[in-house]
Amino acid sequence: MTGPEIKGWCPGALRPMQSGDGLVVRIRPFNGRLRRAQADGIATLAAAHGNGMIDLSSRGNLQIRGVTEKSYPPLIEGLRRMALLDPDEAVESRRNILLTPFWQTGGETETLGPALTAAVSAEDAPVTPGKFGYAVDTGREPVLQNASADIRLERDAGGGLILIADGSDKGKAVTVETAADEAIALAHWFMENRGDHTRMAGLLAEGAKLPADHFVPRQQQSHRPAPGYTPLGAMIGLAFGQLTVETLASLAKQGGLRMTPWRMLLVEGAREFPGVEGVITDPNDPLLRIVACTGAPRCAQGLVETRPLARQLAPHLKDGQFLHVSGCAKGCAHPRPASLTVTATTEGLDLIRDGRASDAPEQTGLTPQEIPETL
Template identity: 30%
Template sequence: MSIKAAKASDRTGEADLHGRPAVTMRRRGACPALAAPMATGDGFLVRLRPAGSALTLSQFASLARSAAAHGNGILEITARGNLQIRGLRAETVGQLVADIDVAGITVPDGPAIETSPLHGIDPEEISNPAAMEMALRSTLHDLLASPRLAPKLSLIVDGGGAFGLSALSADIRIVAQSGADWLVAINGDGEAAMPVAIGSAEAAISAVGEILRLLATLGQGRRARDIDPALLRTRFPAMDGIRSIPPRAAGMPLAGSHRLEDGKTILGVRPEFGQMRSSDLIALLDLAQARGATAVRLAPGRGFFLVGLPADTVPAMQIAAAGHGFAAQPGENSEHIAACAGAGGCGSALYETRTLARRFIATAPALFDGSLTLHLSGCAKGCAHARPALTLTGSAEGYGLILNGLAADLPDERIAGGQIDFAIERLARTIEDNKDAGESTAACLTRLGATGVSKALRQE
C-alpha cells in the first residue's frame, strides 16, 4: 500500500484514554494489513506482502530490527508467503509503517497479488508474472481499491517455472500459457479452478476486471465461490470451450540448495514452524550478505529463498542456518507442522506449541510421511492453519485432538494436560502397529477413525 495512506489510515481520528492514537480494528477473518492491524493474544499483528515478494537483504534486516523495536521481535512467514510481525502496540504501529517507508519497501494497495517467488530469475518461467502484476494494478487500480471487495480476496499470477503456484487456492488465478497468452480461472487451485477466459495479457486483465466488477456488484465481502455459474457464463460465453495447459506440479521443494538451469544457485530456508526471532533472522542475513547473497524472495510454504549465493558457500550457509533455527535441507519433519505462536508468544495460547512440536518429531516420526499436516494450535482460533488437519487444540482442561478438522471443531478425543506425552507415544505406536504395507499415515488414521484412535489412546 501507499505508506502515506497507511499512516493516515492507521488512526481513527480519536485517541484512547491514555492519549494514544486509536488503531483501526478489523474483525477476525479480515486481513490484518498495515492499515488495519488485528488484535491478538500478544498485541497487534500486521501482515504485509512486499511488491513481488522481493526484498533486499538490508530491507529484510530493517524489518527484523523494526519488529524488535516496535513489537515482540517475532516475525512469521505464512503458508502463502506473506510476512507477519507480531506483538505491536497501538502506539507503535505507525512507527513500524515509518520504518518500512524509510527502508524503501513498497507494499501495494488493495488485495495481495501473489506471484511466483522466482519470477524473473527462473529460466523455466513461461512468462513474467511481476510484469502482469504491475499491469493489473495499473489498469484495475480503482477496482482493486474498492471497499466492496473482500479483505481476504486472493489473486495469483503464476508464471510457471520450477516453483509454480498450482497448489495454492485463489479467488482469481492468472496463469501463463505461453509467452503471449494467459488463462484466467476462479475459485480453486491449479486443478480445481474454473477457467473463464484465455488470451493476451490485455484480454486477461479485462477478464479479471469483469470478475472484480461482478464481485463488487454481488455485495461487500463476496468471494469467487459466490458467483452464480449461470451469471458467469453470460459474462464469459466462451468459457466452456477453453482448452488450457494442465498445471505443472511444483518441481522444487522450498528448503535446500537449488541450481537453476542458467547456473544460478539459490538457497531455500524455512524458519522452524514458520516463526523466527529478529535476532536470528538478522544474524542469518548478515552471514548471507557476507557470502554474496543479493536478494530475498518470500515463498509459499512458510519460507524464503536467498538469491545470489556462490555455490561453494551454500554448505556453510546451510549449517549456519540450522544454528539459527532455520531448516535449509529438504525433507525435514518440521515442514509438516503448522504451529501458532503458542504460550509465551501469545496470551490466548494454552500450551507451548513449539516445545510440543519438537516432542512429536522426536517421539512420533511415523506421523511425518508427508501425507498430512500436524496443526498445533494453542487455542481454538486456529491462526496457524486454516484447513483441516490432524489438529491438537489447547483448552483449559488440556488438549483436544481432532483427526481431520479445524481447531474450532469438536475434538474426537480430549487429553488431560499431564497425559500428553503418553498420548503422543500411544498415537505413534498405534500408527506403526496398524499401518498396512504401502499405506500412508493419513489413510491409516482415516481407516481407524475416531473410535479406533480413541480406543488406542485410552489403553493402559
Template identity: 35%
Template sequence: MAAAANRQLQETVVTGLRRGACPTLAAPMETGDGLLVRLRPAGGALTVAQLKALASAAASCGNGILEITARGNLQVRGLRPDSVGTLALAIDAAGIVVPPGPAIELSPLHGIDSAELGDAAALEAQLRSTLAGKLQSADIAPKLAILVDGRGVFCLDHLSADIRIVALAGHDWLVAAGGTARVAWHVFSGGIDGAVTAVGHVLDILIATGRHSRARDIDIETLHAAFPEAPQSISFSPSRTPVPGILALPDGRAVLGLRPRFGQMRADALRAFLADLADDIEIRLAPDRQLFLTGLAAAEAETLAVRAGSCGFSADPVDPSANIAACAGAGACASGFYDTRKLAARIIDTAPDLLDGSLTVHLSGCAKGCAHPQAALTLAGRGNAYALSMNGKAGDPPDATIAGGGIESAIERLAQLAGTERRAGETVAACLQRLGASTIAKALQQD
C-alpha cells in the same frame, strides 16, 4: 507513491479491530500477544538491507517475532496501538513498497527463471496500475487471493486462488477463477491486455455479487454469461512446487530455499543470519512458509544452507517440522495454554513416525487456531487440558480431551498405534482414518 501510502497508514488510528479481516498496517488484528500486521512487499521480494530493517522494527515495535504464512506473506507480531505507526515509518524508511489492495502472489523465482513463459512481475504491475480502483474498492474482500504464475521451474498449481493468471506459450495468459489449477474455471486466454481486462470483469462480478465476496460465491451461470467465449479446458504438464534446498540456475548462479521452523523467525536470529550477506542478494517470499535467497554462488549457497540451521532455518525439503503447524504459544501469546514449540520438538524427537507427510499436526495454544485454519490432526489448549481432533479445527468439538500432564504420553501412544496398525504401503493419515476417531480416543485415554 509508496511513501504517500505509508504516510497515510501512519496516521491511521487503530480502532474497531476485528478477527476475520486481513490484518494490514491500516487494520491490525488483535491477538493474545498484541496486534498483528500482515504485509506482502511488491513482487514478494526484499533486499537484505530491507529485511534487516524489518527485523529491527519487529524487535522495537513488537515482540520480535516475524512469521511467514502458508501463502508466503510476512507477519509482525506483538505490536501495540502506539507502535503500529512507528512500524509503518520504518517500512517507508527502508524503501519497502507495500501495494494497497489484495496481495498478488508470484513464484519466488519470477524474473530470474529462464524457463518462465511469462513476466509475472510485469503483469502484476499492469494489474495494479490499470485496475487500481477495483483492487482498492471497499467492496473487495481483504483476503482476496490473486495469483500470477509465470510457469517456470516452480509453479503454483497447488495454491487455491480467487483469481489465477497463468502464462501460456506464445506470450499469452490464461485467466481462471476459483480453486487450484486443477479445478479453477477458465474464463479467458489471450494477450496481456486482454488478460488484465478479464481480471477486471471478474472483480466487477465479485463486487456485484456482494461486499467481500469470494470466487466461491460466484454462480457458474454468471461466469458463463460474462465470458461466453471462455476457452476450453487447458491442461498443463506436471509442475514442481517450491521446496527448500539448493537450486542451480542455468546462468551458474544458485538459489537457496529455506523454511523457518514452524514458519516463525526471531528478530535476533534473523539479523544474525543476514549479518554477512551481500547487499545484492534478494530474499523472495514463497508459499508453504518459505523464503528463497537469490543471486548466490553455488559454494555460497552450500555454506549458507549449513549456517541457516543455527538460526532456526532448514534447507531440508523433507524436514519433519514442515508437517507441524504451530502458533506462537504460551510465553509469546497470552491466549496460549501451552508451549507449542516445546511440544513440537518433543513430537519430532519421540513420535517421528507421525510426520510422514500425509497429514499436518496442528498445535494451537487456544481454540482460535491462528496457525492453521484448515482441518488437521489438532491439539488445542482448552482450560488446563488439550482438545484432540483427529481431523478438525482448533475450535471444533474434540474427539478426546487429554489432561495437561498426559499429553506427551498420549502423543507417544498415538504414534505407537499408527506404527502397529499401519498396513503395507499405507500412510499415517489413511491408517488413522481407517481406525476412526472413537477407537483412537479410547486408546489414547487408556491408563
C-alpha cells in the same frame, strides 16, 4: 462456552492487529520480494520497535510482532522511508497478491505483478473482502495452487496464460496486456454475485456459474516445495514460519529475499545454504510438515503453547503425515484439512483426522503426553 473471535480480516502495516504480545504489523512486500537493504532495514526496525520476532505468513508476508502504541509511529515512518507501504489503508487491504518465487528477470511475471498491483490500487477497483486475494502463478507449471488465493493467473498445458476463479478447473484465456484488467473484471463479477460469501471457492461450491468464456482446462500442480538449490538461489525453511531479527539480518547479507506461502524463503543468488541459525536446510526435517499457530501467550485466543507442543510431536510423525497444531478452533495457521490436527480446547487437546481445527474430533481431552500415542 464462548468460541474464538473471528475478525474476518488480516492485519496490515497501516491497520495492525492487537495480539497477546502487542500489535502485529504485517508488511506486504511489493512483487513478493525484498531487496537486501529492505530486509536488513526490517530487521533493524523490528529489533528497535518490536520484540525481535518476525513471522512469515502463509500469504508470503512478513509480520513484525510485539509492537507497542508508542513504538508503532516510528516503525511506520521507517517502513515508509523504505518504500514498503501502500498509499492508504484501503489500497493495502486490497493488495493481497502472491507471486511465484521462481520468476525470471525479464519474464512476464515481472510485468504481471506490477500491473495487477496497479489495477487493485486504482480508485475504481472493487472493495473485496479482507481475505480475498490474487496469485500470479505464471511459471511453466503451477506451484501456488495450494496457497490461498481467489483469482489466479496460470499457464495452460500449451503455455498460454489463463485467468482462473479459485474452485474452478477451467479458466479464461488472457494475454499479458489484458490479464490485470480481466482479473479486476472477475473480481467485480464476484462482488456482484457473492451474496454472503467472502471467498471465491465458496461461491462456486454453492453453484454459481462463471461466464461462458471460462472453458480452458487448467493444469494440476505437481510441485512439492522443499529446501534445496534452485537456478535462482537457495530455498531455506523456517520452523513454523518464524525467524528472529538476527536470522533475517543474516539472510539479508546473502542476497535479496523472495517470499513464499510455504514458510520458506528463496535467497537470491545463494550457491550454498546460508550458515544461519534458525533455518531448515534438510528437506526431510519433520518440522516442514507441521504448521503451528502463534498460540499462547502471544495470541490472546490461544489456549496452549503450540510450538513447544509441535516440536515435541515432530519426531513421532510418520512419513507422509502432515500435522496442524492449533491454539483454538479458528485454525488460522491452516484453514484447510490436514491429515492430523491437534486443537486446544478448555477441556484439553482434541485430535482430528483428515479435517480442520473446528471439525469433529476423533479423541478429546487429551494431554500433551497422550498425543504421541495417538498419531
